Amino acid sequence: MPKRYALFLFLLLLALGPRPARAWGFFGHRLLNRLAVYTLPPKMVGFYKAHIDYLTANATRPDARRTVVPGEAAKHFMDVDRYGDSCLTTHGRGLPRRYEDAVARYGEDSLLRHGTVPWNIAQMKNRLTAAFQRQDADAILRLSADLGHYVADACVPLHATQNYNGQLTGQRGIHGLWESRLPELLAADYDLFTGPAPYLEHPGDAAWGALARSHAAVDSVLRFEKELTARFPADRKYGYEARGATTVRVYSRDFSRAYHARLGGQVERQLRYASRLIGAFWYTCWVDAGAPDLDKLPRTTSAVDELRLAREAADAAAAPAVGSVPGHEE
Numbered sequence: 001m002p003k004r005y006a007l008f009l010f011l012l013l014l015a016l017g018p019r020p021a022r023a024w025g026f027f028g029h030r031l032l033n034r035l036a037v038y039t040l041p042p043k044m045v046g047f048y049k050a051h052i053d054y055l056t057a058n059a060t061r062p063d064a065r066r067t068v069v070p071g072e073a074a075k076h077f078m079d080v081d082r083y084g085d086s087c088l089t090t091h092g093r094g095l096p097r098r099y100e101d102a103v104a105r106y107g108e109d110s111l112l113r114h115g116t117v118p119w120n121i122a123q124m125k126n127r128l129t130a131a132f133q134r135q136d137a138d139a140i141l142r143l144s145a146d147l148g149h150y151v152a153d154a155c156v157p158l159h160a161t162q163n164y165n166g167q168l169t170g171q172r173g174i175h176g177l178w179e180s181r182l183p184e185l186l187a188a189d190y191d192l193f194t195g196p197a198p199y200l201e202h203p204g205d206a207a208w209g210a211l212a213r214s215h216a217a218v219d220s221v222l223r224f225e226k227e228l229t230a231r232f233p234a235d236r237k238y239g240y241e242a243r244g245a246t247t248v249r250v251y252s253r254d255f256s257r258a259y260h261a262r263l264g265g266q267v268e269r270q271l272r273y274a275s276r277l278i279g280a281f282w283y284t285c286w287v288d289a290g291a292p293d294l295d296k297l298p299r300t301t302s303a304v305d306e307l308r309l310a311r312e313a314a315d316a317a318a319a320p321a322v323g324s325v326p327g328h329e330e
Contacts (some may be wrong), residue, residue: 024152025180032275033059033148039197039279047294058145064316077159078115080215088212117154121207132289137297138305148278155274160215174225177251182267185256190268197279224262
């Protein structure tokens with residue numbers, strides 16, 4: 001089956017599912033983990049393709065933990081503007097790359113309040129490398145799905161600012177517009193296939209680089225929406241669509257397409273960038289673990305892991321919300 005036709009069918013199936021507006025959303029995170037599989041080298045791709053449905057379905061699991069597991073919410077973002085424009089540099093008063101050094105400088109409570117995504121990616125990278133070394137298939141899959149989610153989050157401009165949902169500039173709702181509405185409407189027209197994932201000589205720098213790239217885009221994300229809003233009356237900016245048994249207010253298709261055009265395809269570029277970067281982290285973990293033979297690993301998930309996933313889902317559904325980070329709920 002041609003790749004573009006296969007992608008179209010996958011996008012259609014995703015469009016029929018539920019669509020919560022958090023992070024890249026149900027749609028974006030699942031799409032990114034799936035696309036990342038196709039960036040892997042031959043010695044990895046067989047194992048990952050065999051488990052592509054697992055990696056797709058579990059791409060959103062970290063979001064399910066955000067209001068259940070204390071400290072989870074902070075792992076998805078960083079308020080770069082809280083620390084100043086120079087904080088992403090590797091010299092002077094830049095943020096320490098070692099989490100322990102950052103805690104010593106700012107205190108852990110402050111770091112958790114303003115997000116820890118690049119440090120979390122570094123930690124997840126080490127955990128996945130260790131899972132490859134143990135040849136623990138369950139852990140490899142679980143950690144690959146989670147790492148893909150966090151890498152994707154670092155590629156979202158509105159995960160790199162305190163003004164995460166336009167709430168500070170009268171643009172509330174822009175979070176869902178950029179990272180959920182545009183991909184849902186337009187992904188079938190995007191060119192999302194990229195070259196093979198590269199080995200990351202400095203994976204920590206790659207995580208910080210993704211965050212810096214996202215932060216650099218914040219100004220255009222906010223400014224272009226505001227400029228378009230001045231030209232669109234409310235009855236043209238918004239519309240209503242059926243979602244299951246309910247009708248919900250959404251950004252209109254005309255406004256969404258105009259925003260996409262004004263951004264110059266920024267969301268499409270970030271989707272391509274994120275999928276390749278996810279694959280690069282998976283590939284780097286495998287190489288750093290000594291490139292173990294993945295063909296020896298099982299092609300189905302274990303009963304133990306299936307039970308763990310079911311228990312985790314039940315706990316998430318039943319538990320009261322704890323550990324939420326004020327200001328980072330879309």
